[in-house]
Amino acid sequence: MILHQLIDYETLRVVWWLLLGVLLIGFAVMDGFDLGTATLLPFVAKTDVERRVVINAVGPVWEGNQVWLILGGGAIFAAWPPLYAVSFSGFYLAMFAILFALILRPVGFKYRSKRDSAVWRAGWDWALFVGGFVPALVMGVAVGNVLLGVPFRFDPDLRIFYEGTTLFELLNPFGLLCGLLSVAMLVMHGGAWLVLKSEGPVAERSRICGSIAAFVTIVLFALGGLWLWLGVDGYRITSEIATTGASNPLAKTVEQAPGAWFENYGRHSWMMLAPVLGFAGALGSLAFFKARREVSALLASSVAILGIISTVGLSMFPFILPSSIDPRSSLTVWDASSSHLTLFIMLVVTAIFVPLVVAYTTWVYRILWGKVDAKAISDGSGHAY
Amino acid sequence: MELDIVALSRLQFAMTALYHFLFVPLTLGLSVLLAIMETVYVMTGRPIWRQMTKFWGTLFGINFVLGVATGIVMEFQFGMNWSYYSHYVGDIFGAPLAIEGLMAFFLEATFVGLFFFGWDKLSKVGHLMTTWAVALGSNFSALWILIANGWMQNPVGSAFNPETMRMEVTDFFAVLFNPVAQAKFVHTVSAGYVTAAIFVLGVSAWYLLKGRHAELAKRSMTVAASFGLAASLSVVVLGDESGYLSTEHQKMKLAAIEGMWETEPAPAAFTLVGFPDQKARETHYAIKIPWVMGLIGTRSLTQEIPGIDELVTRAEARIRQGIAAFDALQQIRAAGGADKVTSEVRQAFENNGHDLGYALLLKRHVDDPREASEADIRQAAWDMVPHVPTLFWSFRIMVGLGFFFIGLTALFFYLSARRRLDRYPGLLRLAVFAIPLPWIAAELGWIVAEFGRQPWIIEGVLPTAAAVSSLGASTVLMTIIGFALIYTVLIVIEMALMVRAIRKGPEADDEPEAELVPQSLVAAE
Numbered sequence: 018m019i020l021h022q023l024i025d026y027e028t029l030r031v032v033w034w035l036l037l038g039v040l041l042i043g044f045a046v047m048d049g050f051d052l053g054t055a056t057l058l059p060f061v062a063k064t065d066v067e068r069r070v071v072i073n074a075v076g077p078v079w080e081g082n083q084v085w086l087i088l089g090g091g092a093i094f095a096a097w098p099p100l101y102a103v104s105f106s107g108f109y110l111a112m113f114a115i116l117f118a119l120i121l122r123p124v125g126f127k128y129r130s131k132r133d134s135a136v137w138r139a140g141w142d143w144a145l146f147v148g149g150f151v152p153a154l155v156m157g158v159a160v161g162n163v164l165l166g167v168p169f170r171f172d173p174d175l176r177i178f179y180e181g182t183t184l185f186e187l188l189n190p191f192g193l194l195c196g197l198l199s200v201a202m203l204v205m206h207g208g209a210w211l212v213l214k215s216e217g218p219v220a221e222r223s224r225i226c227g228s229i230a231a232f233v234t235i236v237l238f239a240l241g242g243l244w245l246w247l248g249v250d251g252y253r254i255t256s257e258i259a260t261t262g263a264s265n266p267l268a269k270t271v272e273q274a275p276g277a278w279f280e281n282y283g284r285h286s287w288m289m290l291a292p293v294l295g296f297a298g299a300l301g302s303l304a305f306f307k308a309r310r311e312v313s314a315l316l317a318s319s320v321a322i323l324g325i326i327s328t329v330g331l332s333m334f335p336f337i338l339p340s341s342i343d344p345r346s347s348l349t350v351w352d353a354s355s356s357h358l359t360l361f362i363m364l365v366v367t368a369i370f371v372p373l374v375v376a377y378t379t380w381v382y383r384i385l386w387g388k389v390d391a392k393a394i395s396d397g398s399g400h401a402y
Numbered sequence: 403m404e405l406d407i408v409a410l411s412r413l414q415f416a417m418t419a420l421y422h423f424l425f426v427p428l429t430l431g432l433s434v435l436l437a438i439m440e441t442v443y444v445m446t447g448r449p450i451w452r453q454m455t456k457f458w459g460t461l462f463g464i465n466f467v468l469g470v471a472t473g474i475v476m477e478f479q480f481g482m483n484w485s486y487y488s489h490y491v492g493d494i495f496g497a498p499l500a501i502e503g504l505m506a507f508f509l510e511a512t513f514v515g516l517f518f519f520g521w522d523k524l525s526k527v528g529h530l531m532t533t534w535a536v537a538l539g540s541n542f543s544a545l546w547i548l549i550a551n552g553w554m555q556n557p558v559g560s561a562f563n564p565e566t567m568r569m570e571v572t573d574f575f576a577v578l579f580n581p582v583a584q585a586k587f588v589h590t591v592s593a594g595y596v597t598a599a600i601f602v603l604g605v606s607a608w609y610l611l612k613g614r615h616a617e618l619a620k621r622s623m624t625v626a627a628s629f630g631l632a633a634s635l636s637v638v639v640l641g642d643e644s645g646y647l648s649t650e651h652q653k654m655k656l657a658a659i660e661g662m663w664e665t666e667p668a669p670a671a672f673t674l675v676g677f678p679d680q681k682a683r684e685t686h687y688a689i690k691i692p693w694v695m696g697l698i699g700t701r702s703l704t705q706e707i708p709g710i711d712e713l714v715t716r717a718e719a720r721i722r723q724g725i726a727a728f729d730a731l732q733q734i735r736a737a738g739g740a741d742k743v744t745s746e747v748r749q750a751f752e753n754n755g756h757d758l759g760y761a762l763l764l765k766r767h768v769d770d771p772r773e774a775s776e777a778d779i780r781q782a783a784w785d786m787v788p789h790v791p792t793l794f795w796s797f798r799i800m801v802g803l804g805f806f807f808i809g810l811t812a813l814f815f816y817l818s819a820r821r822r823l824d825r826y827p828g829l830l831r832l833a834v835f836a837i838p839l840p841w842i843a844a845e846l847g848w849i850v851a852e853f854g855r856q857p858w859i860i861e862g863v864l865p866t867a868a869a870v871s872s873l874g875a876s877t878v879l880m881t882i883i884g885f886a887l888i889y890t891v892l893i894v895i896e897m898a899l900m901v902r903a904i905r906k907g908p909e910a911d912d913e914p915e916a917e918l919v920p921q922s923l924v925a926a927e
Contacts, residue, residue, distance in 0.1 A: 077519040080470065081512035088503035090477050098492025098568070105481025105488070112482050113881045120471040120888055125894075127467040131899050156817045157652040166577035173735070177485050178872050263565035355493045356563070356570040363497060370504040374512075377535075381512050384523050 021361030027351075029261040029360040033096045034337070034350045036296060036367065038330045040092055043321045045203070050315075051079040051380060053207020055149025056200065057140055061211060061222040066394055069130065069402065073389045074214035076126060076159045076402040083119075083377060095363050099175075099266065099353040100338055105170050107179050108159050111187055115152045127288035130402050142369065149207075150200065157199025160329055161192035161241075164278065165249060166341030171267055180342055192242055198237040202322060205230035205302055209315040212306070214389050224306050228344030231303040231318070234308075238295055245332070251277025252339040258351055266352045271344035276334040292322030410878040411870045414885065418475050419852070420845055425469035427844050431590055431633070432600025433537035437530075438625060444530045451718075454534070454618055454672040454708045456521070456688055457908035458602065461519060464899050468892060470511070475885070483878065487859055487869035493570045494560050494577060495550055510539025544591050550626035552583025554860050556649050562755055562863075564734050569863060573873040582652070585640070586851070590639035593847060596807050597840035598629025602838035603814060605904055607830040615907050616824065626816040630811035638804040641698070650716065651786070651861040655854040657710045658790045659663070659797040669696020674797070678790040685818050710787055717760070717783040721774075721790070724760030726750055728771050731758065748874050759863040766867055776862035788854045796846040796853075803843040808871075810836055 023033075054075050060067040094101040105112055121144040168180045188196075200379035208227020212220050245251075256270040282288050296319025305314035333339070333352040354360060405472040436455055444450030464670075488496075520529055553560075559576030560881050573579065603626040608621035617849045644760060657663075661678035663685065672695035676688030698736065699707045708716075730751035732741075733767040737743045740751070761771040763785060810833065817823050824830075859866040 059747045077515035080515050081508065083470070084475075084503060084507045084511045085478060086473060087507055088500065090481075091475075091496065091500035091503040093496075094477075094481065094488065094492050095496030099489055101481045101492060101496070102485040102488035104485070105478060106873065107483035109482055109871070109873055109877060111480055111882075113884060116475050116478060117884060117888060119474055120892070123467045123471045124892060127463060128895060128899060131464075131902070167824055173921070175489055177489070221475065263563070265566050355496070356566075359493050359497060359571050362571075362574050363500060366504060367498075370501075370508075373705065374594055378508070378512055381516055384516065384520060 021358045024361060024364070025261065026360075028263040028339055029357065029364065030260070030350050030354050033354060033360055033363060034334070035328075036092065036364075037097065037337070038327060040085065041330075042326050043049035045091050045326060046206070047085050048079070048082040049153075049203045050206045051075045051082050051152045051324060052149040053203040053205070054211055055125075055145045055207075056153060056204055057062050057207050057211065057226055059146050061208075061226055062219055063154060064134075065138060066391055067219050068138070069394045070215050070219050070389045070391050070400045071153070071211060072126060072145070073291065075213055077385050078382070079126060079235050080123070081381070083123075092363070094161045095354050097353055098355060098361060099264065099348050102215065103167070103169055103338055103348065104159075104163075106177060108162075108187070111155050111159055116156050118148045118151035118155075121145070126402055149203075153200045153203045154196040156196075158187055158196035160199070161195025162187050162189070163338060164195070164245065164329065164333070164342075165189070165191060166252065166273070166339040167346075168342045170343035170346045172264065173258075173267070175265070175267075180222045185299075185351050191241075194237060194244065196243055198234065198241055198325070199400050201233040201237055201278070202299075202318075203231045204323060205234050205299065205333055206315070206318040206322060209302060209306070209311075211316045213311040213315055216388055216391065219391075222311075226261065227314070227318075228303055228306045231250075231299050231321075232304065234299045234321060234325075234370070235296060238292075238299070242292065242328075246276065246321050249278065250275050251279070251332075252336055252344060252347060253277045253280065254349065256336075260351050262351065264352050264356070266346055268352060269345055269349070271347050281331055281334055290322050291327035291331050294320055296321075296324070297326055298322070298324050307380075309378045329371055405598065406874050407866045407873060407878060408870050410875055411695065411873075414483060414878060414882045415479060416853075417882065418472065418479065418889075418918055422472040422476055422894075423844060423848055424841060424896065425465050425472065426544075427597035427840065428465045428601060429462070429469045429540050430594025431485070432458060432465070432597070432601070433533075433540045435598050435602060435664060436462060436597065437533045437537040437626060437630060438535045438629065439622075440530050442625075444526050445659060451616055453908050454622055457515065457618065458622070460903050461605075461900060463514075464896060464903060466514065468896055471892075472889070482871070483871055484859070484869050485871040487526055487864060490568045490864055490869070491557075491560075491860055493568060494553060494557075497571070497574075498546045498553075502543050502550075506539050506541075506543035506546060508539075509535055509545065511569045513539065514906060524882055533864070541591060544594070545587050546592055548586040549583045550849075552580045552586050553577055553655070554858075555586075555652060555855060556580055556582040557860050557863050562758055564731055564740060564751070566814065568631055569860075582649075586812065588640045589637060589847075592633045592640065593840070593844050595633030596636065596637055596811075597844060599626040599633060599811060600717040600833075600840045601835055602626035603630060603811070604833045604835075607833035608904070610824045611827060611830050611834070618908055620823050622820075623814060623823055627811050627814035627818050630807065630830065631815050632809055634804060634807035637818040638801070640810060641801075641804075643781065650713065650720070651855065651858060653708055654710065654713045654786060655788065655850070656707060657713060658793040658854060659690070659850065660695055660699075660707075661790055661794045662695070662707065662709045662747070665706060665712045668700070669674075669693045669703045670699070671695055672698065673873045676794075678794045680787075680790050704791045710790075714783045714786060717786045718779055720757045721760045721763065721779050721782055723754040723757040725771050725774065726759040726766070727754035727756075728761035732772075757862070757867065759858070762868050763857065763865050765865070785857050788856055793850055793854050796849045800843045800846040800850065803839050806836075807843075 023324060054071060058068060058071050062071045071278055125141045125145040125148055127140060170178055172178065205227050208223045208230055211223035212227060215223065249272040252271055252273055254269055255272050264267060298317050301317030302314050305317055336347055337350060338348040340346040429620060432672065436459055437453055439458065440455040513532045516532045517536055520532060524532065551686045558580050559571060559573035561572050602622050605624040609615045609619040630884045643645060661673055662678055664684050671692045672692040673685060673690050676685040678685045689821045696703060698705060730747050733747045734740050734743050740748055763782045764771040764774045764778055767781055826834065857865050859869045
């Protein structure tokens with residue numbers, strides 16, 4: 018096959034770096050409101066009918082949304098195998114915590130309403146809360162630790178070794194701050210979804226919780242940026258960069274330096290757009306919550322997610338996973354990708370299927386458009402969960 | 403086997419994979435059965451077929467959700483526990499997994515919500531398309547995961563790149579149209595159909611025994627028996643072993659399944675029963691049927707099936723080639739690239755590179771494969787023999803069950819055609835007791851295919867022992883306990899809900915349409 022030469026390796030790597038961002042943002046926007054909604058469940062809904070309204074607000078769509086995560090895992094495996102190998106094994110127990118929570122979630126949605134007992138249902142409510150809160154927190158903590166650098170190194174066979182990546186070492190102050198930012202951001206988003214999908218007291222409480230979360234998002238995002246500026250050393254490549262070289266991270270040299278995570282903004286001022294969108298989205302969401310503009314609030318919180326995640330990606334470019342104990346082992350866009358051919362094939366597949374997925378997902382959301390009918394739930398008609 | 407990180411990682415993978423595979427076959431088959439039932443509803447307009455779709459749909463949902471929950475674990479585990487594997491073959495293995503997400507999971511998961519929530523939001527045809535989308539999506543996912551798995555058994559279309567120290571794809575279409583993957587797909591999907599058919603048959607038989615829901619039960623049995631008969635014929639006739647002559651280790655699997663230590667003249671006899679003895683390297687008290695093994699294994703009367711002893715001798719030769727490849731690779735890496743070494747070294751790597759994995763097998767016995775003694779090589783070659791009694795018996799029980807399913811579904815197909823489904827309580831009881839059997843067959847099939855693949859994680863390319871993450875054994879032990887706990891709790895809950903939903907039965911269908919919808923799906927307030 019020579020067809021893949023149509024697009025050069027360097028371009029494909031950048032495209033796949035962008036697609037990595039699209040996937041993570043896609044996951045955070047689509048499944049993010051499910052996670053946020055589940056986190057809000059015990060707080061915005063008191064009675065059984067209210068809780069079922071909340072559950073049914075995401076009931077028909079969470080399953081499709083979760084595929085963004087599964088696809089994220091698969092696409093990282095296919096396009097960035099070293100990233101998949103290092104991050105999933107390096108964050109082993111954190112991954113386990115996420116898996117544990119994500120196992121509870123589908124079961125909670127599906128099994129909760131199968132029995133009438135109050136204890137049964139209260140148990141699943143907390144399982145759903147864990148299923149929303151824990152992944153939101155742990156994923157944020159993981160991103161925070163990526164910004165700090167992860168203690169891994171490669172040996173010459175590219176076997177991966179770690180030093181101290183227990184769950185407790187991940188829960189350092191900066192990691193926790195990022196974790197809380199992630200929770201706040203997704204709670205804001207989930208709140209916006211619930212305002213859109215419910216009525217009465219549930220919608221009102223969601224509006225209040227969403228507004229608080231939007232405010233906290235702004236504060237934590239600013240605080241995180243400040244901390245990153247003052248207290249966290251970034252990374253930069255010090256050797257010549259071969260953008261079309263073989264994917265072997267050990268071929269380069271890297272140094273840690275204060276402020277290195279901010280250098281891209283000096284070189285390319287358009288990148289400032291990302292943090293600006295992060296703040297503007299959260300502020301907009303706050304304003305639209307207040308103005309009771311439901312759809313706009315959800316769109317604004319989506320923009321906030323886009324801005325915040327893009328900020329992380331752009332600050333680190335070309336790094337995708339820096340190593341704190343052996344900086345030259347760090348993974349970058351130029352040395353952690355799949356082969357030229359695989360990146361090309363996967364791009365073709367993506368170009369065919371993503372539009373299809375977007376098309377039928379849109380169709381399904383249109384069918385399901387509208388508020389969850391609390392009356393129908395108490396009558397026992399019209400809703401499945 | 404001492405409890406080291408390799409053994410623990412394998413235990414966790416086997417445990418979670420076998421558990422995941424409790425839910426997959428029913429999802430595969432029941433989704434298609436639902437689509438068939440609803441198609442009949444849309445074509446005939448008779449409400450009982452909608453009632454059937456909804457009732458079996460409820461059971462489908464209870465099962466489906468655990469398949470989803472445990473499926474994520476499978477995808478993440480490659481990176482978590484098998485990080486060297488992920489690095490080493492991600493360039494090839496990752497692609498089908500990603501495509502599975504894009505092409506199959508999105509379809510299945512986006513429409514499954516609509517299947518449950520969309521009865522009163524969609525037109526008849528609209529809902530039918532939704533059901534078919536779910537069935538298509540789940541079957542597509544089987545296709546892609548088996549393309550990935552097929553490549554582990556027969557790693558075509560790829561080559562080792564010394565610069566990146568990993569396997570990279572050279573011919574994607576070879577990976578896609580891998581004959582082993584095709585055989586596996588047909589076999590696995592058929593097995594899923596059998597599972598669902600026997601499940602529907604058994605539950606319906608229980609209703610007939612109790613004298614409940616006779617109309618629904620009989621119709622369900624008719625669908626299940628015909629669908630199940632076709633599927634069980636397919637699962638046996640188009641067995642997985644049709645791909646077993648593609649590679650050396652697939653041949654080893656076949657020889658182990660057969661307990662065939664020495665090569666026999668073609669066509670080989672099939673050992674019906676016997677007692678394979680791994681230590682003595684022979685099968686005691688074998689009762690043989692002439693010709694049958696040759697026919698099963700090769701579909702021919704003249705092709706020879708090599709025995710275990712011969713395969714081990716061949717493996718020794720490949721280990722020696724592997725050492726040559728390993729040596730050339732070290733020289734290439736020391737020089738800093740294939741273009742910086744002598745042409746002899748380059749040639750040596752090109753000639754022997756495909757057996758590089760065989761040298762890695764020696765790492766269990768010696769740090770540097772180049773320093774391996776004759777005894778090490780002999781030992782590594784014998785490591786290649788899977789545990790023969792396990793494969794021998796797993797295969798026989800699985801195949802025996804396969805023939806039983808053909809008989810059972812054929813019998814009920816006949817009874818259904820003669821409209822005598824409710825005449826013979828003994829047979830109905832047999833159908834009820836048959837419910838768990840397809841799961842046993844399916845799990846044994848996994849054991850034959852994957853346990854039989856050992857000591858390789860990718861045949862001829864990477865030994866399982868070299869593929870693990872460098873995690874602490876206690877860490878993995880902790881997650882094994884964690885998975886065991888949550889999985890045990892969930893299966894108890896799942897079975898209880900399943901039994902409860904079956905006992906409750908379908909909702910009466912003389913009610914107005916709007917109320918038919920939820921009550922089969924929601925517990926009464």
